[in-house]
Amino acid sequence: MIFTLAQFQVFAKSRRSVRVYENRLIADELLSDILEAAIWSPSAHNRQPWRFAVVRESARKEYLANQMAHQLRKDLEADGVAEAIIAADTGRSTARIVGASAAVVLCLSMADMDHYPDAKRSKAEHIMAVQSVAMAGQNLLLAAHAAGLGACWMCAPLFCPDLVRGTLELPIDWEPQALITLGYPAQTRTRTRESLETRMVWR
Numbered sequence: 001m002i003f004t005l006a007q008f009q010v011f012a013k014s015r016r017s018v019r020v021y022e023n024r025l026i027a028d029e030l031l032s033d034i035l036e037a038a039i040w041s042p043s044a045h046n047r048q049p050w051r052f053a054v055v056r057e058s059a060r061k062e063y064l065a066n067q068m069a070h071q072l073r074k075d076l077e078a079d080g081v082a083e084a085i086i087a088a089d090t091g092r093s094t095a096r097i098v099g100a101s102a103a104v105v106l107c108l109s110m111a112d113m114d115h116y117p118d119a120k121r122s123k124a125e126h127i128m129a130v131q132s133v134a135m136a137g138q139n140l141l142l143a144a145h146a147a148g149l150g151a152c153w154m155c156a157p158l159f160c161p162d163l164v165r166g167t168l169e170l171p172i173d174w175e176p177q178a179l180i181t182l183g184y185p186a187q188t189r190t191r192t193r194e195s196l197e198t199r200m201v202w203r
Helices: 005-014 028-038 058-078 083-098 119-146 161-167
Strands: 050-055 102-108 150-154 175-183
Touching (some): 050 058, 050 119, 058 083, 058 161, 083 175, 119 150
Antiparallel strands (some): 150 175
16 A cells, blocks of 8 residues: 555654553564564665564563663662652553553664774764664554554663663673553543754755
8 A cells, every 4th residue: 555645644643652551462463564564664784683572471571661660760769869759750661561562672783784893983883773773663653553553662771771681581682772562552642743844954
């Protein structure tokens, strides 16, 4: 199916970050189809550095959420944040992960990317991989929306990548970039955007 630009604008504008889900499983086939759509995004050198860890079991989701919340608590305590705020932040993060039907930890691997002897090009190559993985994540979000699912991109794994990798027993070269929660929406959200004119220039 080919969208017209007008149709795609309507579709894209209707997507929202959904954080509350129905207690309803997502079929494995549907999850696979969504990930299949994700891997058809552009990638640097066509090296496809994305990796996906799909977490479906309730016990594993809860364990991951609790481990991440524990690290968040330690970080906030070290910052001197008030207990009430810490409790609210950790509770909210845990509820979003545990309440999802599935969670996809989006990772990158540099295994197939180019390697350079100097720091400047090595950094650029890593950024290229990050961009590639992010584009796969956007495809994932749009595919989930097209399937009638809600989703939310959480950046939390960036603050505790070793913990996430160890908790899920992922390969050492998998670098956690984001956690995307998925489920059938149990909330309706509306959002706005700043006007395009405030975010662009013509040259």
